[in-house]
Amino acid sequence: MKKYGFIIGIMLSIGSVATAEEISFYVSPSGNDNWSGRFAEPRDNDGPFATFFRAQMAVRELAMDSLAQPVVVYFRGGVYNLDKKIFFLPEDSGTKEAPITYRAFEDEEVLISGGRQLTGWRYMRDNQWVCDVPEGRTFQALFVNGERRYRASTPNDGFYRVKDPMEGKDWPFHHYRYEFGFYPGDILSNWKNLQDVQVVLLHFWSDARSPIESVDAKTLTVRLSTPIWRRFTDDNTTAGARYFIDNVYEGMDEPGEWYLDRSQGKLYYLAFPDEDVAAAEIIAPFFDQLLIFLGSPMKREYVEHIHLHGFDFAYTDWQLPPGDSGDHFAADMVPAAVEATGSRDISISDCSFEHIGSYGIGIYDGCRDVRINRNVLRDLAAGGIQISGGSASEDSLLKTSQIIVTDNVLFDLGRIYYSGIGILLMHASECRIAHNHIRDLYYTGISVGKEWGYKPSAAFANRIEYNHVENAGQRLLSDMGGIYMLGISPGTVIRNNLVHGIYTHGYGGWGIYTDEGSSGILVEKNIVYDTKSAGFHQHYGRDNLVRNNIFADGGIAQIMRSRDEDHLSFRFQRNIVYWQESELLASSWRGDTSNFNFQDNLYYRRDGAPIRFLKSSIAEWQESGQDTASLFGDPQFVDAANGDFDLEETSPAFALGFEPIDRTAIGPRFWPEEVREIEYLSAADSSMQPALYYDSGSSHAKPLLVGLHSWSADYRQEANVPLAKWCLQKDWVFIHPDFRGPNRTPQATGSQLVVADILSAVDYARQHENVDSSRIYLIGASGGGYTALQVVAHAPQLWAGVSVWAPISDLVEWYHESAARGNAYADMLVASCGGVPGESDSVDAQYDQRSPRHFLQNAMSVALDINAGLQDGHTGSVPVSHALRAFNVLAADEQKLSDEQIDYFVTRAAVPAELQEDHDDPYYSDKHVLFRRTSNKARVTLFDGGHEIIPNAALHWLQRQAKQ
Numbered sequence: 019m020k021k022y023g024f025i026i027g028i029m030l031s032i033g034s035v036a037t038a039e040e041i042s043f044y045v046s047p048s049g050n051d052n053w054s055g056r057f058a059e060p061r062d063n064d065g066p067f068a069t070f071f072r073a074q075m076a077v078r079e080l081a082m083d084s085l086a087q088p089v090v091v092y093f094r095g096g097v098y099n100l101d102k103k104i105f106f107l108p109e110d111s112g113t114k115e116a117p118i119t120y121r122a123f124e125d126e127e128v129l130i131s132g133g134r135q136l137t138g139w140r141y142m143r144d145n146q147w148v149c150d151v152p153e154g155r156t157f158q159a160l161f162v163n164g165e166r167r168y169r170a171s172t173p174n175d176g177f178y179r180v181k182d183p184m185e186g187k188d189w190p191f192h193h194y195r196y197e198f199g200f201y202p203g204d205i206l207s208n209w210k211n212l213q214d215v216q217v218v219l220l221h222f223w224s225d226a227r228s229p230i231e232s233v234d235a236k237t238l239t240v241r242l243s244t245p246i247w248r249r250f251t252d253d254n255t256t257a258g259a260r261y262f263i264d265n266v267y268e269g270m271d272e273p274g275e276w277y278l279d280r281s282q283g284k285l286y287y288l289a290f291p292d293e294d295v296a297a298a299e300i301i302a303p304f305f306d307q308l309l310i311f312l313g314s315p316m317k318r319e320y321v322e323h324i325h326l327h328g329f330d331f332a333y334t335d336w337q338l339p340p341g342d343s344g345d346h347f348a349a350d351m352v353p354a355a356v357e358a359t360g361s362r363d364i365s366i367s368d369c370s371f372e373h374i375g376s377y378g379i380g381i382y383d384g385c386r387d388v389r390i391n392r393n394v395l396r397d398l399a400a401g402g403i404q405i406s407g408g409s410a411s412e413d414s415l416l417k418t419s420q421i422i423v424t425d426n427v428l429f430d431l432g433r434i435y436y437s438g439i440g441i442l443l444m445h446a447s448e449c450r451i452a453h454n455h456i457r458d459l460y461y462t463g464i465s466v467g468k469e470w471g472y473k474p475s476a477a478f479a480n481r482i483e484y485n486h487v488e489n490a491g492q493r494l495l496s497d498m499g500g501i502y503m504l505g506i507s508p509g510t511v512i513r514n515n516l517v518h519g520i521y522t523h524g525y526g527g528w529g530i531y532t533d534e535g536s537s538g539i540l541v542e543k544n545i546v547y548d549t550k551s552a553g554f555h556q557h558y559g560r561d562n563l564v565r566n567n568i569f570a571d572g573g574i575a576q577i578m579r580s581r582d583e584d585h586l587s588f589r590f591q592r593n594i595v596y597w598q599e600s601e602l603l604a605s606s607w608r609g610d611t612s613n614f615n616f617q618d619n620l621y622y623r624r625d626g627a628p629i630r631f632l633k634s635s636i637a638e639w640q641e642s643g644q645d646t647a648s649l650f651g652d653p654q655f656v657d658a659a660n661g662d663f664d665l666e667e668t669s670p671a672f673a674l675g676f677e678p679i680d681r682t683a684i685g686p687r688f689w690p691e692e693v694r695e696i697e698y699l700s701a702a703d704s705s706m707q708p709a710l711y712y713d714s715g716s717s718h719a720k721p722l723l724v725g726l727h728s729w730s731a732d733y734r735q736e737a738n739v740p741l742a743k744w745c746l747q748k749d750w751v752f753i754h755p756d757f758r759g760p761n762r763t764p765q766a767t768g769s770q771l772v773v774a775d776i777l778s779a780v781d782y783a784r785q786h787e788n789v790d791s792s793r794i795y796l797i798g799a800s801g802g803g804y805t806a807l808q809v810v811a812h813a814p815q816l817w818a819g820v821s822v823w824a825p826i827s828d829l830v831e832w833y834h835e836s837a838a839r840g841n842a843y844a845d846m847l848v849a850s851c852g853g854v855p856g857e858s859d860s861v862d863a864q865y866d867q868r869s870p871r872h873f874l875q876n877a878m879s880v881a882l883d884i885n886a887g888l889q890d891g892h893t894g895s896v897p898v899s900h901a902l903r904a905f906n907v908l909a910a911d912e913q914k915l916s917d918e919q920i921d922y923f924v925t926r927a928a929v930p931a932e933l934q935e936d937h938d939d940p941y942y943s944d945k946h947v948l949f950r951r952t953s954n955k956a957r958v959t960l961f962d963g964g965h966e967i968i969p970n971a972a973l974h975w976l977q978r979q980a981k982q
Contacts, residue, residue, distance in 0.1 A: 040088045041080065044123070045073045047096035058092065058123065066094060070104055070120075070130070077118055078110050085116035093329070095126030099134065104309040106361075112323035114363070122328030132305030132355075133161070133333025133373075136285065139295050146270075147287045147295045151278065151302070157335045158265070158434065159399065160276050160285075161301045161373050162293070166397055166433060170270035170277045170288075172263050177220070178204045180258030181238070183250035194245035196231075198258070205240050207233035210267040211281060219246060219261040220523070222253055223461070223497040225436040226345035227264070227338060244343045253496050253524040260523075303335035303375055307353060313360020315384025315415045321361040328368045331355055335375035336399065348442050348465060349435040352400040354380030358388065365389040375399045377438065378428075381446075383407050383416045390421070392688065395428045401438030402428035402456070406445045410474035417476060418446040424453050425686040431459035436494055439502075440487070444468035445476040455486045455685045460494040462502045462531075463487030463517070469505035471535040478538075479509035486685040489519040491550070496524035499531030499555070500546065506559075508538035516684045518661070520549040528555035528578070529569070532588075535559055542566045543679050545663050552578040552604065553595075562588035566677055568663050570596040575604030582608045590616045592674055594653045598625035603632050611643040618674045619648045649674060662747060667978075678940050680970035681747060682740035689734075693742050693752070698782035702774030709733055709779055710754040712745055713787040721793035721977070722751045722783050724776065729801025729826075729843065732759045740969035741797060748977070751787045755779040760846075761801055767850035768808040768829075768868035776809050780816060792818060792981040799823035799967035800896065807870035807904060810877045819881040819979030823967035824896050827871040827904040830855045830862075835897060843895065874907040881979045882908060882956045883972070887963030888927050888948055894965025897924045905951070905958035913953035923949075923960065941971040 043055040049066035055076055057065045067073045073091045080089060089112065112118035122128040139149045160167045182199030189195075209215055212230055217240065219226045231243035250259045263269065267277045273290040285302075289295050308331050313321040334355045338344050342351060355371060357380035358364060364387075371378035371393065378395040381388050384407060395402040403426070407418025423441060432438040440456035440463045443449055456463040464485060467477040487500040500517035503510070517529045527550025530541055536559035544567045546553040553569030556562065558581035569576050576595050579587060595602065602621070607614070623629050629650060631639040640646050654666040665671055665678060689710060697706040710733055713720075723745055727735040733756035745752035757775040758766040765771050776796075783789055796817050798806040803825030810820045826832045829847055833855055836843035848854055851864035866872055884901045891897030899920050906914045922930045929949045937947035942961050945968055949960040961968070 040090050043067065043073050043076055043089070043091045044094065045070065045091060045098075046094035047098065048094075058094065070098060070100070071102070073120075074104065074106070074110060081109065081111065081118070085113055085118075088112070088116050089118045091118075091120045092123040093121065093126075093128040094123050095128055097129045097131055099131050100305060100308060103305065103307055106309070106311045106321050106324055108313055108319045108321055110324065111321055114323060117323040117325060117363075119325040119327060120329075121326070127330060128328065129330045129332060130308055131301075131333045132308050133301040133303045136300045136302055139287075139300070141295075142286075145273070145289045145291065147289055149285050151283050151285045153283055155302070155304060156278065156280055156337070157302050157304070158337055159303055159335045159373070159375050160287070161303075161333065162274075163298050164373075166373060167274045167276055167287075169265045170267060170275040172266060172269035174272055177260035177262050179260060180219075180250045183258060184239075185249060185251075191249065192247050194247050195250060196245050197239055197241050198250045199237070199239050202238060205230075205233055205263065206268070207235045211279065213243070214280060215266045216264045217242060217261055218264050219250065219259050220436070220495060221251060221259040222248055223347065223437060223495055224248070224345050225495070226343040228343045242343075244341055246343045246345050248345055255524075301333055303333040303373070305334050306336040306375065307355055307357065308334060309356045311358035311361040311364060313384065315360040316413065318415065319360065320384070321358070321364065323363045325365045325367070326356075326369060327365075330370045330372065331378075332371070332373045344435060347437070348461070349400045349432075349438040350404070350406075350442065350444065352376045352435055352438065354378060354404055356380070357382060358385055360384040361388065363387045365391070366393060368392045369394075371395040372397050375434070377401050377404045377442075380404045381406075381418065381421050383418065385418045386420050388421045390423045390426065392425045392686070393427075395426065396430045397433060398431050398438070399434035401431055401440060401442055401459070401461075402426075403441045405441075405443045405449065406468065408476065409445045410469070410476045419448045421446060421449040423449070423451045425688060426454045427686060428454065428456045429458045432461060436460040439463070439465045440490070441465070443477065443480060446480070447476060448479045450481045450483070451485065452481065453484045453685060453687050456490070457486075457488045458492075459490055460492050461490065462498045463490045463500045465502040465504070466510065467504035467507055467536070469535065472506060472537070473535070475505040475507065477505060477510070478507050480507065480511075482510070482512045482515065484514045484684050486516045488517070491521045491527055493521045493523050496522045497526040498522060499526070499528040500549070501530045503532045503536040503539060505535045506537040510538065511540045511542070513540070513542045513544065514679065514684060515544045516681065517544065517546045518548045522550055525551070527551040527573070529553040529572075530555075532556045532559050532562060537561055539563075540565075543677065544568070545679055545681070547571050547658075547661070547663070549573060552576055554578070555580070556588055557581060558583055559587060560585045563591070564588055565591040565593065566679075568594045568596070568679065570658060570663070572597060573600055575601040577603050578605045579603075579607055579614065580605045582606045583613065586612060587614050590614070590619065592618045592676055594620045594622075594671055594676065596622050596624065596653060596655070596658065598623060602629060607632055616644045617647065619645055620653055620671050620674060620676070621648065621650050622652050624652070664974075672940055676940070677943055678970060678974075680943070682743040682969050682973070685743070687739055688736055689739055690742055690746060692746060696782075698778060700771070700775045700778045701781070702771045702778070707775050707778070708756045709782075710742070710752075711783070712742055712752040713783070714749050716749055717788060719788045719790040720749055720751050721795060722753070722780065722787075722789045723976070724779060724794070724796045725752065725754045726757070726776070726796070726798030726802035726805045727754070728799060729804070729846075730760045730762075731801075732756050737799070738802075741973070744969070744973050751783050751789055753779045753783050757805065762846040762849050764850055764852070767847070768805060768870070772805060773809050773812050776805075777813055777816070793979075794818055795976045795979070796820045797822075797972055797976065798825075800965060801826070804870065807874060808868070810880055810882065811870045811873035812876070814877045814880045817880050818981045819883070819976045820877075821883045821885070821972040821976050823885045823972065824887065824890055824894065824965045825884065825900055825904060826896055827869065827874070827900040829865045829869045832896070832900070833865070835891075836895070839895070841895060871904055871907060874904060878908060878954060880955060883975050884956065884958045885967075885972070886960055887945070887966055888923070888929075888960045889964040891924060892927050892964075896965060898960060899924050901958060901960070905953075905956055908956035909951070909953035913951060915951075929960070939971065941974045942968055943970070
């Protein structure tokens with residue numbers, strides 16, 4: 019199964035080779051469960067196991083004798099069709115010192131399947147085919163050549179409408195309802211296998227499914243065999259709800275539809291005109307789940323220290339049990355293909371979940387310290403990841419906490435159970451949901467909490483940060499948000515998220531939605547735009563803080579508050595609100611600054627209409643104590659029409675203390691799929707060199723950014739992913755060359771080959787794209803900063819600007835510093851330069867030739883930005899003296915730093931008293947600028963940090979540079 023982008027495949031190969039420190043088993047489709055499992059390939063009547071279960075039993079036998087070494091089970095590429103679910107029990111556990119890992123071998127694709135291929139297809143007529151299905155099999159999903167096909171349904175487009183909800187007098191909102199009236203022709207009593215036909219009804223925030231019990235053709239009334247417990251109305255209106263009819267043989271009139279006749283054991287399929295059914299891979303899912311970690315938290319018996327890595331999980335189907343219509347919040351009754359209960363220190367990483375009939379991953383009662391990272395979840399019947407445990411009133415042993423969900427990609431969700439949520443966190447605390455990309459689903463992107471109102475809640479101190487949520491809702495259901503909160507949540511933070519494209523069918527469609535009782539929440543540094551209703555909506559809650567966000571282009575209003583209460587609902591501070599045509603505030607706003615408090619915000623209505631706060635003018639609003647120091651004017655976004663909400667340098671928002679929001683830090687921290695691997699010809703030796711490359715293909719002249727990997731890495735290094743994201747966002751060209759890999763050979767480490775490789779990378783970009791020659795930039799950190807200095811010193815003519823961070827400028831100095839610390843860099847320098855400094859004149863010449871400080875005077879004409887964290891050399895590997903001495907080469911005599919001052923910086927990790935000044939640079943965020951000096955075209959900055967780069971600061975400085 020194809021992974022999302024190539025980088026996951028690259029990461030699978032890292033650490034996939036058995037080592038002497040581990041016990042290894044192997045599993046292969048060509049294996050045999052009677053073999054030892056100790057060999058990767060068959061040999062002399064021995065070799066790998068054939069099944070997951072046999073490997074699990076082999077590991078369990080080891081664990082019974084107390085593990086002394088880590089155990090790794092390697093799965094060779096191929097399809098593993100399960101004949102039963104996999105259960106990990108407490109006796110399968112590893113330990114902290116000897117964990118157990120089940121993983122794909124190297125970069126091979128390993129599919130764990132709950133499906134079976136259907137064969138024996140026979141052509142009937144009009145492109146309709148039929149095959150026999152094993153007795154007793156029933157399923158509601160079918161996959162043809164890797165694509166989901168849907169059951170026969172009607173109507174083909176849109177929905178039917180309930181004619182008469184048949185609502186009883188004085189029925190409460192939640193009440194079991196069995197009947198409704200329909201319009202003529204919508205439901206027929208003579209449909210084949212009528213009791214297998216389902217009504218799928220959409221209302222409010224949920225979808226309900228119920229088989230038909232009977233149809234009265236005279237009264238045009240349908241009776242359902244399973245009740246639905248919300249009104250048969252279109253949300254809170256009197257109009258009838260939308261519905262469609264599913265699993266009806268007579269509705270099989272569109273290519274791709276199918277019908278399973280359970281009574282006859284036959285499956286009918288209406289093929290596309292160009293579809294060769296006889297040769298197609300048609301798979302029906304026969305399992306509802308694939309793998310379960312099953313501990314017993316109430317007995318304190320846990321499944322621990324087991325890790326899954328690199329698997330493709332696919333082909334499951336889950337159906338509602340009798341009596342349940344699925345009319346639930348967030349489809350929370352739906353289980354997961356892989357789930358855990360009573361489990362600790364387990365992980366699921368670099369896996370894919372595709373063609374799943376439920377949620378993909380579920381973490382439930384009594385789980386702790388679970389990591390879910392770098393997975394791809396797509397084409398799921400319900401939501402993506404579900405997390406919950408015991409509620410606040412339940413036993414503490416059932417509590418679930420410290421679940422880390424990072425760097426996952428989730429899309430095409432809710433294919434059957436439409437109210438499934440991207441990441442659903444209910445009763446769980448101290449979790450981190452970060453750097454995920456969630457898109458293309460019919461309901462909420464991320465939901466936290468499960469207690470309505472001010473009841474005690476088990477959902478607290480959760481962090482929802484750096485996620486990208488887009489295209490959620492898709493106008494199907496109502497009452498949802500990009501990020502949704504429910505119940506009191508002290509210590510919970512929602513920050514640095516990007517939310518846009520949130521649209522409902524009826525009411526709702528909010529970017530960030532604090533629903534009933536949401537309290538004690540910090541909402542900061544989010545970008546929210548293009549929402550049906552509003553960027554922020556608080557139904558009711560208390561003591562929330564909404565600060566330093568951008569809210570733009572809400573369709574009805576920008577900020578909504580639905581209930582008046584006698585306490586402080588929220589404070590709204592230092593935000594930018596940007597809109598046209600719609601209202602600024604909507605819903606209920608009775609009260610004063612003790613009920614809601616707005617201060618230090620920037621408002622701009624770009625259609626030029628007067629800004630009004632409900633019925634109040636700006637002056638009247640301010641007289642009430644609200645927004646007394648706020649500003650009203652253009653925030654000067656770079657390109658808001660195309661989603662670029664970066665601020666120009668002259669933005670009035672900075673005067674309010676607004677902190678820039680770094681969009682390059684949002685979303686997964688692996689290379690975007692738009693970045694591709696290429697090879698280019700190096701002018702140095704006519705060799706083909708690898709690189710990562712991006713261009714949009716647009717015709718206008720664009721800046722080029724050359725990113726350099728660090729000392730011990732290569733061109734695939736993911737630390738530079740923010741650079742690629744910037745180029746995607748800004749329509750720049752990006753190239754990330756290898757320049758001979760890690761700095762541990764003479765061919766690498768600042769050699770002439772390295773310089774030539776990087777210049778050739780620029781040539782490649784210029785040959786393949788329309789590059790603006792006045793805006794070619796170079797950037798690197800640590801070893802990349804070192805290489806950037808070396809390149810600009812030897813080829814200054816190309817660059818409009820060069821940004822270096824934590825650079826090494828003198829290899830002799832760094833050798834002695836590294837040798838004193840006993841780290842590996844000293845050995846790498848010896849390998850690169852042929853010996854230790856002072857060993858011979860030829861060795862010393864190599865150190866000198868590879869040290870940019872000796873040649874940096876050549877770069878006097880280049881805008882050069884040199885940065886270092888003041889703690890580097892203490893917490894990191896490169897003392898700040900390297901940055902300061904590089905600056906001295908380029909500075910005017912009167913601006914050079916003295917040796918005494920440099921020594922003070924290095925030894926005390928502090929700024930000398932005579933150099934202390936206030937520096938305000940918002941792009942350094944909380945890494946405050948402690949010292950800065952500019953001379954000629956060079957600038958040096960020391961900030962409150964260590965061995966690191968601040969991409970947002972570097973990139974914003976670079977974009978201001980241009981060659982004259």
